[in-house]
Amino acid sequence: MTEITTEKARIGAPSAQPFINGFTEEGESLSPINSATSKAPLAGEAVKRHSHGGGVGIPDSSRAGRLTSYNLADFKPLTGLEEDWRFTPLKRLRGLHSEVLSGAAPTVTVSGPERVTVETVARGDKRIGSAGIPEDRVSANAWENFSEATVLTIPAGFEADAEITVVIEGTSTEAAAQHVVIVAEKFSKAIVVLGHQGTAVVSENIEIVVEDGANLTVVSLQEWNDDAVHASSQQAKIGRDAKLKHVVVSLGGDLVRVTPSARFTAPGGEVEMFGLYFADAGQHLEQRLFVDHAVANCKSNVLYKGALQGRNAHAVWVGDVLIRKEAEGTDSYEANRNLLLTDGARADSVPNLEIETGLIKGAGHASATGRLDDEHLFYLMARGIPEDVARRLVVRGFLHEIIQQIKVPALEERLTEAVERELAVTNN
Amino acid sequence: MSTLEIKDLHVSIDTEQGTKEILKGVSLTIKTGQTHAIMGPNGSGKSTLASTIAGHPRYKVTSGTITLDGEDVLAMTVDQRARAGLFLAMQYPVEVPGVSMTNFLRTAKTAIDGEAPKLRTWTKDVKAAMAQLRIDADFAERNVNEGFSGGEKKRVEILQLELFKPKFAILDETDSGLDVDALKVVSEGVNRAHEAGNMGTLLITHYTRILRYIKPDFVHVFVDGQVVEEGGPELADRLEDEGYDRYATGAGAATIAAAAQA
Numbered sequence: 148m149t150e151i152t153t154e155k156a157r158i159g160a161p162s163a164q165p166f167i168n169g170f171t172e173e174g175e176s177l178s179p180i181n182s183a184t185s186k187a188p189l190a191g192e193a194v195k196r197h198s199h200g201g202g203v204g205i206p207d208s209s210r211a212g213r214l215t216s217y218n219l220a221d222f223k224p225l226t227g228l229e230e231d232w233r234f235t236p237l238k239r240l241r242g243l244h245s246e247v248l249s250g251a252a253p254t255v256t257v258s259g260p261e262r263v264t265v266e267t268v269a270r271g272d273k274r275i276g277s278a279g280i281p282e283d284r285v286s287a288n289a290w291e292n293f294s295e296a297t298v299l300t301i302p303a304g305f306e307a308d309a310e311i312t313v314v315i316e317g318t319s320t321e322a323a324a325q326h327v328v329i330v331a332e333k334f335s336k337a338i339v340v341l342g343h344q345g346t347a348v349v350s351e352n353i354e355i356v357v358e359d360g361a362n363l364t365v366v367s368l369q370e371w372n373d374d375a376v377h378a379s380s381q382q383a384k385i386g387r388d389a390k391l392k393h394v395v396v397s398l399g400g401d402l403v404r405v406t407p408s409a410r411f412t413a414p415g416g417e418v419e420m421f422g423l424y425f426a427d428a429g430q431h432l433e434q435r436l437f438v439d440h441a442v443a444n445c446k447s448n449v450l451y452k453g454a455l456q457g458r459n460a461h462a463v464w465v466g467d468v469l470i471r472k473e474a475e476g477t478d479s480y481e482a483n484r485n486l487l488l489t490d491g492a493r494a495d496s497v498p499n500l501e502i503e504t505g506l507i508k509g510a511g512h513a514s515a516t517g518r519l520d521d522e523h524l525f526y527l528m529a530r531g532i533p534e535d536v537a538r539r540l541v542v543r544g545f546l547h548e549i550i551q552q553i554k555v556p557a558l559e560e561r562l563t564e565a566v567e568r569e570l571a572v573t574n575n
Numbered sequence: 576m577s578t579l580e581i582k583d584l585h586v587s588i589d590t591e592q593g594t595k596e597i598l599k600g601v602s603l604t605i606k607t608g609q610t611h612a613i614m615g616p617n618g619s620g621k622s623t624l625a626s627t628i629a630g631h632p633r634y635k636v637t638s639g640t641i642t643l644d645g646e647d648v649l650a651m652t653v654d655q656r657a658r659a660g661l662f663l664a665m666q667y668p669v670e671v672p673g674v675s676m677t678n679f680l681r682t683a684k685t686a687i688d689g690e691a692p693k694l695r696t697w698t699k700d701v702k703a704a705m706a707q708l709r710i711d712a713d714f715a716e717r718n719v720n721e722g723f724s725g726g727e728k729k730r731v732e733i734l735q736l737e738l739f740k741p742k743f744a745i746l747d748e749t750d751s752g753l754d755v756d757a758l759k760v761v762s763e764g765v766n767r768a769h770e771a772g773n774m775g776t777l778l779i780t781h782y783t784r785i786l787r788y789i790k791p792d793f794v795h796v797f798v799d800g801q802v803v804e805e806g807g808p809e810l811a812d813r814l815e816d817e818g819y820d821r822y823a824t825g826a827g828a829a830t831i832a833a834a835a836q837a
């Protein structure tokens with residue numbers, strides 16, 4: 148099992164963190180001196196190094212150069228060789244990348260404080276496109292095909308005392324498109340929980356606008372049925388002194404690919420991005436995130452943790468952090484930790500850190516994949532604890548670090564139970 | 576009254592150079608209320624014996640038996656052995672990140688007793704046991720052994736001994752790494768566990784120091800995977816004076832016989 152360490156790699160203290168038996172630790176922290184000379188520090192070579200379980204390395208170019216467009220036609224048909232699709236089994240996308248997404252979109256049901264407004268709007272609404280522009284073909288396909296969008300607005304200055312729950316319920320396997328816009332107006336404060344459930348084949352664009360001084364938490368739960376296929380682009384725009392906490396929890400579904408992006412548009416912004424995933428036999432759970440430090444004095448902290456069990460359980464984590472030339476005073480850290488509970492599971496973990504200015508507070512990344520350690524199990528079992536209970540204790544501890552970030556007690560409890568259920572499946 | 580019986584135990588491990596026999600025919604019988612000290616030089620196989628009793632998968636029993644009141648211990652899984660009443664205080668307790676001491680202790684107690692302890696008395700018992708072993712109360716909130724010093728880890732092993740109340744305790748160098756004060760505190764813990772009269776102890780040690788606080792009924796000298804000499808507490812005193820040199824490995828039985836006559 149892993150040692151949980153949230154200690155940041157810091158300039159001036161680039162020491163290797165202590166790590167636990169059975170873990171491979173990869174990480175580096177870049178000092179201003181050498182980072183200025185390393186233009187694309189994490190191209191090809193690093194990609195290879197950071198793939199656990201045998202990923203192939205393809206040199207990638209700077210994230211800044213990635214094609215973005217509202218037009219599907221601008222994206223070439225996918226072959227699977229593209230850098231951002233190379234881990235995804237396209238066959239299992241069930242047409243999200245190639246078909247017209249004409250199926251009925253999953254239904255959206257919102258509950259929460261009265262002052263939060265919920266509107267269903269047509270494609271032409273001016274808020275659509277306010278935070279996002281598709282970064283890949285599947286997202287562009289949804290953009291091209293959605294018929295109406297849900298817009299959720301937390302009014303200026305309003306501090307919600309209860310969370311806003313958005314249940315996104317799928318009932319069909321016809322490929323569909325979904326669009327949701329969340330606007331946290333100036334100095335508002337709220338927690339929005341997006342609960343994806345049921346059965347669906349859906350490509351989704353979620354736009355998140357965090358206006359100046361707002362403090363928004365968005366939790367995206369993927370608790371789909373076993374046959375669901377879900378691609379979700381979640382793009383956030385962060386205003387001056389605004390704060391976004393983004394939490395991705397992927398548990399259910401055949402293939403789930405979440406691609407969150409956070410873009411700073413003014414100084415003083417802060418994002419925390421957390422992720423928790425539990426891949427079972429045959430499941431493909433992918434998360435690719437992007438933090439765009441485009442302005443000065445912003446802060447980002449990323450931690451994704453995943454457990455994998457069973458044959459062909461596959462998790463992918465790619466973390467692109469770009470610190471542009473303008474982004475002086477940036478403070479950034481990203482880490483991914485995986486725990487392989489059985490043989491036959493595979494975790495690919497690729498942190499990409501690009502730094503274009505030397506004048507930063509800190510930038511670091513880490514990636515580690517470990518196996519549940521026999522010595523841990525032996526210790527617990529030597530105290531009379533049966534093996535299945537011992538495993539549960541360890542995994543619960545590993546994932547709890549993420550769950551406790553959510554700070555919604557009822558939701559934390561529910562997720563803890565969901566993790567227990569995932570673990571119960573191991574015991575055969 | 577229980578009996579732990581080890582008969583002609585042979586144990587090997589797989590190393591990169593191939594299979595290596597470490598225990599070469601060990602026989603030992605321990606009864607409730609007795610304290611047996613096993614003393615021997617580094618690498619003689621003391622920890623191997625302890626870990627084999629506990630069921631560590633690394634150690635392969637090639638022949639011989641271990642029984643607890645006639646039940647075949649070798650047929651039991653690691654957790655079954657613990658629930659049957661065997662407790663191993665480890666030489667190097669493992670850190671288990673992510674699992675709090677409180678949660679761990681309660682889970683283990685529930686497993687061993689077959690029912691959850693009554694919360695109120697349990698919390699009180701844990702607190703009292705920790706205080707007696709001079710373990711800070713905030714250790715309960717920390718993860719199992721994580722960041723504990725060597726001495727703290729040993730105290731926490733004895734804490735478990737006192738809380739779980741096993742039939743037989745195997746203490747693998749519980750004394751090493753302890754300063755004199757800690758040694759006293761830990762020894763008192765072991766003696767308390769003994770007082771109830773329901774426990775037998777196999778005390779593995781390299782030095783005689785701990786035997787000033789925990790009085791053995793029998794002393795077994797262990798060299799190169801075998802018991803080469805057995806006696807009462809007086810044997811420990813002799814080892815204190817003479818060391819293990821006279822059992823020089825490889826010198827064979829003749830030396831031992833000669834030493835016994837001396």
Ligand SMILES: Nc1ncnc2c1ncn2[C@@H]1O[C@H](COP(=O)(O)OP(=O)(O)OP(=O)(O)O)[C@@H](O)[C@H]1O
Binds near residue numbers: 590615622781
């Ligand atoms: N993993 C291993 N690989 C190779 N040899 C091993 C391994 N584990 C134990 N041994 C060997 O087995 C023998 C017995 O080791 P063991 O740990 O049981 O000794 P010990 O009497 O407990 O020693 P100490 O007093 O140092 O604790 C030693 O020669 C040791 O080197």
Ligand SMILES: [Mg+2]
Binds near residue numbers: 623
């Ligand atoms: Mg030893």
